[in-house]
Structure formats: structure tokens, C-alpha cells
Amino acid sequence: MGPEAFMFRSHLFLVPIIALSFLFAGCLKHTEMPELEGHDIKITFIHTSDWHSRLLPYYLKVGESDKALGLDENSPNIGGAARAATLIKRIRAAGGRVVHVDSGDVFQGAPIFNEYLGEVEFLIYSMLHVDAFAVGNHEFDMGVTNYVNKTIEFARFPMLNMNYAMENPNYPGASPLARVTHPYTIANAEGLRVGIIGAGSLGSIVSMYEGGNSLGVTPVETIEMIQFYIDYLRPMSDVIVVVSHLGLRSEKQMERGGDDQIYIEDPDNCPPGEDCTIPDALCVSNQRLPGDEQIIANTEGIDVVFGGHLHIVLSPPEVIHDCRPDPSCPQLIDFMERRGCLETTRDPQGNLQSIRYKNSRAVPLMHSGAFLKFVGQMDTVFGKPEAPTSGDPYEEALWALNGWELKAFRQIIHPMDNRIPVEQFDGDTQRILDWYKPMLYQHLPLTRFIAFAPVKIRRFATGYGDSALGNVVSTAIQVRRRVETDFALTNTLGIRSDIEAGPVTIETMYNVFPFENTITTLTLSGSEVKQLLDYVSLRSARRGCQPQAQVAGVTFVMNCNETVRPPYKDAESYESAHRITIGGARFEDPALYGVNAETGKPVCSYDGVRCVSGGPVGAADTCDDSYEPAASCPDGTAFGEGGCCPAGELCTPLGCGRPITLLSSYTLAANDYIAAGGSGFRVLQFNTTQYNTGIPLRDAVVDFMYINYPGCGATLPDSELDRIEGLKAAADSQTLADFKTAFASFIDSLRYSQSRYAACSEQVADALTKDCSYLERNSDERIYCERQLMKSALDMCIRMPCIEAREEGRIDRVYPSYE
16 A cells, blocks of 8 residues: 555544534533632642552651641551542542642652652642642652653653753753653632742752762752742742742751851851851851751742642641841842832941831741641631732732732641541552552562561661660671771661561561661771761750760760850860770770670769870870860779779770870771761762672671670570470360460460560560451461461470560760759
């Protein structure tokens, strides 16, 4: 067939299709657009954020803050996408104008992401018809290519980000991010046009500020760009909403540890304890890393802001006035004055004297938490005020452009607990999850037991600066085969969950380490070690003296005072690390110089530094303030508890340690995130000795548990082992009820003499037998299943590692003194 004949037949084929299209077009229902003028308009916003792949319901020990927000502490499980979908669909079904916005970070945080890399999350969001999604920092955890591919394949909702210039300098004009991500979208809420601007995270993506970074992204001035898009969208929108993953500014100051401040050129002339930032340092800092508060205060025209990134709930929403730039920002004051939303008075030299704010509007800021513990709802009412009569051309122009203003709002925080039981889970969402779950559990044995924790192992410190779980993690990193460094350090917030008392499963470890971080080794000079721990101390001091790192192989004192105060007296001593030791006699002879195994206290009480702080300058027995509060060893002091360390060593809560020397070199094991400069660890970012071992932190900790902790039944005498064999042998000839009675009696007999084994056997048996619940009650299959699994629990707990940990004093802290 020639091309002409093919085209002729193609045209013949298309004719009836075109005719049918006109026929059906005549049958389409014509819907009148609602009349908006003269009415107050209600819009309901659904707000979600930071799901972090928690698509399946999970167990949560509800804390006090969540309890105060209404989360039921007795709920058997929390969250889950199917539960949230039920609520979201109920809100939409209630009718009216509904807009669903999400503040990002739907990726990373649960095993389903590790297996499917975001496919399931985007499918569910598409099914829920999310109206706008602000791209978060964790969307890039598996690389730009993964994010772009998953967006193209599975996302059917707008991806928003206006503060990234998405251009890879290596491939001009070919940015994959720009293909799928846009600065804004306009949602049609039954005739009311809602302009939605997306703002992405700036401070949490490693190398964001480095030219030609791997993301192909350059951050732009967020405040200027938001104002640009507000002005751009005004003629075509009735309401302006910002969906943000910026977080709050106060959090960013703590996150960066002051790294974004600008100091005078000659800090030596700054009086101790004084603020030596230049007058507009805070202004520059606020513009570089603004939070949600700054984008409201330094712009005009936003109606509502929905934020995320911090995993908090703002209840009630924070209300911030727009067009209220910081007085320390002359450029923003001038900009707002030219726009006409404020007036200033100045002296003859042009110095600012006073500011009068005009038309400043109250803007609500809403955060709705994380991990699908809550779903946020904000009911808003918008109306058009009467035309201005002041004669002010600015007010008249603004009213003519867009007179819609927020008149009232109400926030509802919906807890995602057993108030929506499993029977009411959304069927469409559940079918998606049921499709993916079998392969997930086949590839990742999430329910496999790897250890038992007799008591809860906490990730945050309660006494010393080091936490119980932090000590397990950092030690596992340091001593791992093929690593074995002088010391180890990992960021506290990289440990994402406590280990609750009871059986520890593979899923538990994914909750503790949801990110695929690996171990990186580096070599640092003593000077760099000091800089590293000074930064940890600074960052921690600005978070209420809560340590922001966990360590092994090193001890130090973290001074959280904001100014020079005793016992540290030199000018650079505040918000810094002191008495740093790596190695020493406590490792070489722990019996004499370590910790008393019975009391848990160091055997030393005095330092082996034979010097007097504050003595005559240059005298042989005088030490400088870096050794404060060192004490001289009393003459004739004997070793043992109350004794003295060897000459030159310092007494620490772990025993005698060797002070670092600035010119020596030390090997460090850290996670690859902070080694690349994440969370402000710039001292590590450009270290040229880095070597990524490729060993996942999760695997290192699991291996450490297997190797270094004895089984829960390791101390069982032979007589008790014989009783276990007898109990198992008798089980097959007993009824299930009789066997359960004998099992419980045996466990009770061991509660005091072998408490760890007893608790392990009881709780593991309870967890295992739940797997039989799908079988018919009292059936032979159910009886056989429960009996066999209870017998298995008795065997498993003999060898299952029994993990316990405590705070040791690796990090000591001096709390701020305000006297």
C-alpha cells in the first residue's frame, strides 16, 4: 500500500471518530460557574506533611506532646495511609471547596521506601488527588534521577518549588528537575482561584551552596522570589497560599550552629561576651536561610502558609503580620516602603527614625506534624471588603487588583489513631498497599527477631551528654571490622527512634536507621578534632545544651555557657569543647585506670596533671585554662578508686584519658551524611582523606549486637536447660491450655533468678503466636501453630542477644549559668 492510500484510509477511519466526538459533545452537561461576588466564601484546606513513607500503621509509644494533641495512647497502632485516606475522603465528601496541600518529605523513613524508592508514595498521593506538593529535601535521598523518574511514572499532582534555579551547569538547558517541578499552580475551588506557591528546603541538602552540585540546583533568594510570584499570580488568583518545606527560622539558627552569621573583620577587638555581628548580619542571615516566619514578615500578599520539615504541630496556628521587615534590614525596609505598605521617617542624614506600617495583614502559619500521626484541616472564610474611601492610590490599586481577604479561620488537628479502625480503612488505598506488601516482606524479613532489650534504650540523653542508644551506635561504628578507628562520631538526629523494651526486629532497626547512611573514615589533626567538637558544643549549646552528636573512643566536656564564665576563663572558652581525650590508660589498663565494674564509677578522682591553674605565668607547675578544672594529684596518692591518673592524663567519667595534641593525627569513623558536611559539619566536608567503606550503619549495629552481647539465656544452669527440654517434650501430649499453664509457671519461676531470659521467652512467645491469629480459633491447625511457636521462643531466647546500654559520661556538659 502506498503512502497516499494509507493516508486516505486513515482519513476515512478518523471521520466517524470526529463525528462521534461532536455527537457526544452535544450531550455534555454545561455547569454554570458559581457567582462569587457579594458572598463570603468558605474554603477547607487539608494539610499533610512529612509522611516519611509511613504508609503502613505502626506501633508508637505516645509521648506527652502528642497526647496533649489528642493522640490516643491506648491505640494499638497509629497512622497509615489507608487510615488517613479515609479521613481525607470524608472531608472532600462533605462538599464545598476543598484544597489538599502537602509540605513535602513523603519519601524516606520506612522499609517500603527502601524497597520501592517512592513508587508507592506517589501512587497513593495521585489517588488522593493532592492539589499541590512542595518538594522536600528527602525527595532527593536516592538521587535526582530517582525522584524525576518516579515523578514521571507515578505522580499525577503538581510538584512545586520556586526557590531552586534548576539548571545543571554541565548540561545547559537540560535540567531533569525543571521538567517535573514548577514554581506554582492554580487550583480552581469551584470558581475561586487559589494560587499556590511552593518553597523547598535550603539548609538540609548537602552541597546546596556549592557551584555545580550534583542536584543541578542553585538556591535563589527565597524572599525576593516569593514576592515576585505573589505579584505575578495576583491578577489571575483570588487567594495566595504558600506551601513550604523551609521550617522555622529559630530552628535553622540552631541547625546551622551560627554558621550563617557575618562577623566583623577584627574579632580580637570585640569585648568578651559582646555581640560582634555587623548591624545587618541578622538581616543577611534571614535572607539566606529564611524560615516560614520570614517569608510572611518580609513580603506582602500571602493569605495562608502551610509549613513542614520540623515534624511539629503548631496548635493553634501562629499568626504573623506581613509587611513587617526586620528593622535591621535597610534594603527590605526600602523595598517595602517603595511598595507603599509602610512609611518611614528619617533624620537629615537619612538614618531611620521610625516606621509606620500600613495595610499589614495577619497571616496564619500552620504545621501539622509528621509520620502520619495527624492530618491537619483549616477551614477559612474569605470575603471582599468594601472599596477603600481614603483616596490612597496604593489601597485603591490593591483593592482593584484583588480584594479577597481572609476574614476567619479555624484549625482542626485530626489524630490518626483507633478512632478510624481497620474496618474503616479506605479500600482503594488498602488495595494499593496489599499489592506491594507481599514482595516487601519477601525481600525484607521485617518481623525477624535479632535481639531482646530488657529495658528501653533511649536515643536522647537524660543525664550525661551521651545517650544509651548513641553509645551502642557510635561504638558499633568505631569497632566494626574494616573500620577500627581511634574514635567515632555520628549526629544524634541521625538516630531516628528509641529501641523499646522487648523483642528487637529488623523493622525496629529500619525505624532507628531509616536512611541508607554508610560509614566513612577520615584522618584529622588534633586541631581539626578540636574544631569538630567545638562545633558540636556550639550546636548543642544553641539547642538547650542537648548534645547533637554521639561519640565513642573520645571524651570531652561541652561548655554550654554563652559567655565567659567559670570554670573556663579564657576568651574563647564559651560554647566550646574542653578536656578532650582520645586513648589513654583506661584502655591500656582498665582495672587500674578505668571504671569500677561494681560501682560504675571511675577509679580515678584526680588528674595526672601536676600543675596549678592560675599560678605564676611561666612557672613549671602552672597549666593554662585549657586544662580547667584540673586538680593536682595529692602526694602519695595510691591508684584505685580515689586515685590519680598517670602523668599528663585527665580523669574522666570513664577513667583516665590522654589529652589530644593539636599536631597529632587521629582516625575518625562517621556517617557519610555528616562527612559530606551535612548539618553544618563543614570541618569534615572538605577533608581529602575520606573513604566511604560502603558499610551501612544499620548493618554495623546489627552485627555489633550479635557479636558483643551474650544471649538472654547465657547464664542458665544445666538444670534449667534440662527443665526447658522437659517442658518442650511434654507439650505434644498436653492440651494447649495445659501447656500454656506449664509455660507460664516455668516463666514465673525464673523471674528473679533469670529475669532476662524469662522476659524474653514470654514476650517473644506472645509476639510469635500472633502470627497464628489468621487460623480458626480452637482448630487443630491453630493449636499446633501456637504450641510450636511457644516452644521456639524457649529456644530462641537462650541465644538471642540481650542488649543493654547506659549513659557513660563520654560527653559531660556544663549547663549555662546566668548568675
